[in-house]
Amino acid sequence: xxxxVPDSTTGTISVTGLxxxxxxxxxxxxxxxxxxxxxxxxxxxxxxxQDNVSDFHLYDIGEFFPIQPVADYNAETGIILPPNPNLSGxxxxxxxxxxxxxxxxxxxxxxxxxxxxxxxxxx
Numbered sequence: 409x410x411x412x413v414p415d416s417t418t419g420t421i422s423v424t425g426l427x428x429x430x431x432x433x434x435x436x437x438x439x440x441x442x443x444x445x446x447x448x449x450x451x452x453x454x455x456x457x458q459d460n461v462s463d464f465h466l467y468d469i470g471e472f473f474p475i476q477p478v479a480d481y482n483a484e485t486g487i488i489l490p491p492n493p494n495l496s497g498x499x500x501x502x503x504x505x506x507x508x509x510x511x512x513x514x515x516x517x518x519x520x521x522x523x524x525x526x527x528x529x530x531x
Contacts, residue, residue: 409469410444411504412462412513419508421465426501432467439463446519456513469516472498 409432411421425431438444440459441451444466456462477491478499506512 409467409502410457410515410517411465411467411506412456412515413465413506413509414511415439415460415462417463417509419506421504421506421509421512423467424503424505426503429500429502430470432469432502435466435468437463437465449517451517454515457515462513469500469502472500472518474498 409423411423413419413421423432423434435444441457441464444464445451451457457464475496475498477493478495478497479491480489480495482488504512504514
């Protein structure tokens with residue numbers, strides 16, 4: 409979970425897990441993307457994920473397991489269709505509260521780890 413806040417501003421943030429989701433672990437505050445960006449990642453200059461625009465608060469929201477059918481959320485229409493066996497994942501809900509920041513932008517990115525014998529690969 410990545411929370412981008414206006415560059416060089418101060419405030420407080422709390423993130424609480426809801427409906428069975430654990431409270432995430434705070435991994436740190438970074439002033440540059442290079443401080444947390446996984447090797448090989450490309451965020452395509454996603455605004456406001458830019459060094460001179462934001463500072464970054466990073467949280468670990470854990471593994472997404474077990475995988476199960478999930479609902480289809482349509483952001484354009486607001487329609488939520490029932491769980492679809494062709495769509496799988498896991499839903500996690502969080503309450504994010506902040507004070508002192510004009511705004512907080514929320515993104516989620518993940519790392520996929522696989523193992524083949526003694527070799528571990530993270531992408």
